[in-house]
Structures are given as structure tokens and as C-alpha cells.
Amino acid sequence: MDQRAATLALPETPRSFGFFVDGQTIEAGPRGHFERRSPGHDVPVTRMPKCTKADLDMAVAAARRAFEDGRWSRIPAVERADVLLRAAQILRRRTEEIAYWETLENGKPISQARAEVGGCAGMFEYAAGAARALHGDAFNNLGEGMFGVVTREPIGVVGLITPWNFPFLILCERVPYILAAGCTIVAKPSEVTSATTLLLAEVLAEAGLPAGCYNVVTGSGSTVGQAMTEHADIDMVSFTGSTAVGRRCVAAAAGNFKKLGLELGGKNPQIVFADADLEDAADGVAFGIGFNTGQCCVSGSRLIVERSVARDFEAMVAAKLAKAKVGDPLDPETQIGAITTTAQNDTILGYIANGKQEGARLVCGGDRLDFGRGQYIAPTLFGDVTGTMAIAREEIFGPVLAVMPFDTMEEAIAIANDTVYGLAASVWTKNIDKALTVSRRVRAGRFWVNTTLAGGPELPIGGFKQSGWGREAGIYGVEEYTQVKSVHIEIGRRQPWVG
Structure with missing residues (x-):
């Protein structure tokens, strides 16, 4: 049977998902489920675990180990690029499957969902190039005795909170760029549209992303999302959603002064x-x-x-x-x-x-x-x-x-x-x-x-005023997930301070 024709039927029973930590799917077990009904058909389509703060802690610990041991953060950029390119190929191969579940949970037209998955593959391809293009700077103007170097380093463990309106597109406007920078990720999708975030975990694992570099914890914003913004071992949170919730993220992030990327409301x-x-x-x-x-x-x-x-x-x-x-x-x-x-x-x-x-x-x-x-x-x-x-x-x-x-x-x-x-x-x-x-x-x-809602992975996205902080996509979207370090290198003998 033609795959495209087959996917247009509703599932007979809802598909059950686990959550994803350290390269492994973990079943819901005693945690309970969210059951999602298709907004276009009013039938149950997916069941997702109701994860806890302890589950988030486990995922953050996995992401921290993966970052600190350098399995991703310290490998050559060309190796990161290879993984991202393979992920793009797999996304193109699995477009029908991903679009199908996106449509069932979100209610968007299947033709739109298919186009979005294709666009997401393009984001991985662009980010692969950006990983290799990311660079610092050199200062040869400090005099004969000093040479300066500016480097960009991955910021660390990134918490990623995504909304229900573009579950896969918004995810992919961030994930490949975060990975290109060398960071590791704990993702928290909306509890009503979690399926494609978990499918991306399968894609990345098949592409060769090391275990622990991309983790997915499903659950409510009030439980898992709030704990993520407060978590002391997360270095940055990227949140997409309402301006009201964005304000709460700003307050919660003060605990460890974590960096925030916020794409919030608009009245365009x-x-x-x-x-x-x-x-x-x-x-x-x-x-x-x-x-x-x-x-x-x-x-x-x-x-x-x-x-x-x-x-x-x-x-x-x-x-x-x-x-x-x-x-x-x-x-x-x-x-x-x-x-x-x-x-x-x-x-x-x-x-x-x-x-x-x-x-x-x-x-x-x-x-x-x-x-x-x-x-x-x-x-x-x-x-x-x-x-x-x-x-x-x-x-x-x-x-x-x-x-x-x-x-x-x-x-x-x-x-x-x-x-x-x-x-x-x-x-x-x-x-x-x-x-x-x-x-x-x-x-x-x-x-x-003379157009609207147009664009691609090359140009950055983000807002002015109460529409958010920071930029995603493009080379700016990779730099957003880095820190800048100044290195001063003295040349020759030191001028003594003590004679």
C-alpha cells in the first residue's frame, strides 16, 4: 500500500510513547498518562507519560554527563556536522510519519505538516554548515608582547520548552543550532503535542548523536516546565510561548542566573x-x-x-x-x-x-x-x-x-x-x-x-519589546548558545613586577 495513502487513516487505538533519557526510551510505568484526542476528529491518538521532577533531574544529569565528558562538546565540528546531515536525510525519509502524528495531535493540515518537516530537514543541513563555520577572532594589535584570541564555547546544558502550535517546526528551529554549538539538550514539549519531539529522538539516535545529548521529558508546564526554568544545573533555557509565561521564566531563571532565549507573543x-x-x-x-x-x-x-x-x-x-x-x-x-x-x-x-x-x-x-x-x-x-x-x-x-x-x-x-x-x-x-x-x-x-510568513534557516528569528529576547536560526542562532572567552597570550619574557 502507498505510504501516503495509508497515513491518511485515523489510528484504531492511541499510540503509547515513553520519554527519552540517555539514549533510552523509558516507559511511563506508574507515572500515568496524558491522553491526547485529535482536535480535528475527537478521537484518542496518543498517550504520553506524566513525568515528574525526578525524571527531569535524571534527564539533566544525563545531559550534564554528556556535556562534561566531551562526547559532543569537544569533538571536531566536522563530526557534529556529519550527524546533523544524517539527521536531515532521515527526516526526509520519515516525512510522512512525522507529518501524520503532527497533524493528529495539532490539527494542522497534513499538507502544511509535510512542508514543515521538509523545512526542518533544511534547518539541519544549514546547521551542519554553521557548525563548521563557527569561529572566534584574533587580536594582533596588542603590542609585541601580547596576542589576543577570542573563542566561542558551547554554553552547556540547554533546557528547551516548546509550544503546541508548531511542535516540530519550532523544535527544529532550535535543536540543530543548539547541537551545532556543541551543547546538550533536555526538551520539554507541550503535553498535548509531544509525539514528534519524541520521534526526533529516534531520528537523532539513528543519525549517531551520542546518548545523553538529546533527552525528552514529557509533562505539564506547571510541573516539568517550571522545574526546568528553576533547575540549577541547566545553563540556558529556550522558551517559546506566551509573554505572560515568559515573565515567569525570567523570575525562575534568577536562581542560577541562567541565560534565557524567549520567543513570546505578537500582534503583528x-x-x-x-x-x-x-x-x-x-x-x-x-x-x-x-x-x-x-x-x-x-x-x-x-x-x-x-x-x-x-x-x-x-x-x-x-x-x-x-x-x-x-x-x-x-x-x-x-x-x-x-x-x-x-x-x-x-x-x-x-x-x-x-x-x-x-x-x-x-x-x-x-x-x-x-x-x-x-x-x-x-x-x-x-x-x-x-x-x-x-x-x-x-x-x-x-x-x-x-x-x-x-x-x-x-x-x-x-x-x-x-x-x-x-x-x-x-x-x-x-x-x-x-x-x-x-x-x-x-x-x-x-x-x-510584499510577502509574509516567508523565510528559511539562513535568517534569524526573534522579537523586539515584549516579544522576547535573543535570536534563533541562522549563524546568530548558533552563537546564541555559545559563550565568548577572551584569551591573552604573553609573548617572550615577563616584565618583572618584583625586581
Whole structure:
């Protein structure tokens, strides 16, 4: 039977996973399980161990041993690169399997999941090159008696906490770069989307990553995640999630002054000028809010459009959203899938109700969609939105787009920057002066011109303001997991201090 056709059937029984420490899978035993139901089909699909703080301690100890004995941190970069390249090959071979479990647990369309796994393989390939390119510096300007060298060293044991919206993509925007730097990892995925994080453990083991270098502990954020941010033997934590939880990470990390990498919330503007290719822009804006069902920290959830074309453009976007195929995530034709968690489903519907109450004009969507099972929300567009409304200021994390008109470029920039966040932004215009001015003045870590949600492993990601600290991906994402050391080398005889 064709593998792709076979994977489109629902599992008859949920698949049970263990957690992964020191190169070995450990069964749940007496710990109990989380049972995950597919948000698109409302059937049980996976069962994950409810790990404890003791399990985390065991994983951190394994990662510490692996780091300190140099089995990964002190080997030549070419050997690390070889492992990362083999991992990429295995990911490409196992794309269907990984995409299948990603779709079942998350609810995203299978076509999107397949593309994401392919992109993740590319990240491993890029990181392999970055491992070999990582370098320090030399200072030959200290006089005849001194030579200076600056080295980059791996920071140590990294705790990695990933969210449920892009379980595999966000994982792979970090893991290969962390490994390229020479660090070891303890990963804690969301308890509702843990399967693909554990599948990556199999991939890395097959690729030849030494035991203890990648460990996975499943469990709740309040138990395992909190203990990870507080753990005295973890040197750095990378957390992706809400700004509110990010603040708690900052407080918890103070115990041993561990370094933090934080990718947090966003309320991202898409600025559309009247001179843009409006058909292209409408399609891009619809994609920017519909991709991953709007459950995307960089989704373009604020449409800031020039007033002279605002009503016409609003209608164009509404028409695009109406044509987008919402439905079964396992259908290859689906473009917008299910809402991942019941809590998030309720949150999105609450914001839609609030938008109506605050006086915004509902242009399209705004309803639950009933397909007989699963949880789905129609892509929603609000007009007549003001900057004081909750739907204009707060991260909804769903397919809800707020339209706000502007008259001048200065006003557009001011509206775009009127947020505590600074994660991403887009501008649509055929005027290069406008594009460059807006891209330079809007405060966001990622910026797109006449496109949105585009990119690859070469460029860094991260946010300004309350959208986070640090950068992931690219060579910057490898350097993020290193420490810089200055070495002073005296040449010749020392000038005596004591005669």
C-alpha cells in the first residue's frame, strides 16, 4: 500500500510513547498518562507519560554527563556536522510519519505538516554548515608582547520548552543550532503535542548523536516546565510561548542566573498601501491570518490599510477567506485545520464575541463550523476596529483579523508600533521608498516586504519589546548558545613586577 495513502487513516487505538533519557526510551510505568484526542476528529491518538521532577533531574544529569565528558562538546565540528546531515536525510525519509502524528495531535493540515518537516530537514543541513563555520577572532594589535584570541564555547546544558502550535517546526528551529554549538539538550514539549519531539529522538539516535545529548521529558508546564526554568544545573533555557509565561521564566531563571532565549507573543501588523498589487496583497493577508489556523505567533492579525482602498480591499480579503478550504486536517486539500486545544477554541470565540460587543463590524466568519466532529472556527474579519479594542491590542492566537485604516505613512507606522509586542510585520507597496522607510521604522524582529510568513534557516528569528529576547536560526542562532572567552597570550619574557 502507498505510504501516503495509508497515513491518511485515523489510528484504531492511541499510540503509547515513553520519554527519552540517555539514549533510552523509558516507559511511563506508574507515572500515568496524558491522553491526547485529535482536535480535528475527537478521537484518542496518543498517550504520553506524566513525568515528574525526578525524571527531569535524571534527564539533566544525563545531559550534564554528556556535556562534561566531551562526547559532543569537544569533538571536531566536522563530526557534529556529519550527524546533523544524517539527521536531515532521515527526516526526509520519515516525512510522512512525522507529518501524520503532527497533524493528529495539532490539527494542522497534513499538507502544511509535510512542508514543515521538509523545512526542518533544511534547518539541519544549514546547521551542519554553521557548525563548521563557527569561529572566534584574533587580536594582533596588542603590542609585541601580547596576542589576543577570542573563542566561542558551547554554553552547556540547554533546557528547551516548546509550544503546541508548531511542535516540530519550532523544535527544529532550535535543536540543530543548539547541537551545532556543541551543547546538550533536555526538551520539554507541550503535553498535548509531544509525539514528534519524541520521534526526533529516534531520528537523532539513528543519525549517531551520542546518548545523553538529546533527552525528552514529557509533562505539564506547571510541573516539568517550571522545574526546568528553576533547575540549577541547566545553563540556558529556550522558551517559546506566551509573554505572560515568559515573565515567569525570567523570575525562575534568577536562581542560577541562567541565560534565557524567549520567543513570546505578537500582534503583528500587515500594512497595505493603495499602490500595492492589491490582488497579491489580499492573498498574502488572507494567508497571513489563515496559516496554521491563525495559531501562529507571527501571524498578521492587524490589517492596517490605506483608507482610499480600505473598503474594497476588505472585501477582497473576505472573498479570499471565504474560498479557503476549512476542514479535515488529514485531507490533503485542506488549507485551514482545527483549533488545537479546547481552551484556545473558547478563547478565540470569546474574543470574537468581545469584538462584536465593542462595536467592531463583523465582515465575515465569526462562527463555529460543524463538521460532525472536531473543533473549527471560520476565518473571521472585523472592520471599523479602533486601537482601544481588545481585538486590536491583545494576541488572540486564532483566525481573527482586525482592519484599521490610515491616511498617511506616518500614521501607518504609528499604528503598527502601537503595541507592547514587536515580533513580526509586513508591508505591501510597489514604492521602494515606502517599503524601506516602513521596514526601518516599524519595530519588529522579522519583516516582510510584499510577502509574509516567508523565510528559511539562513535568517534569524526573534522579537523586539515584549516579544522576547535573543535570536534563533541562522549563524546568530548558533552563537546564541555559545559563550565568548577572551584569551591573552604573553609573548617572550615577563616584565618583572618584583625586581
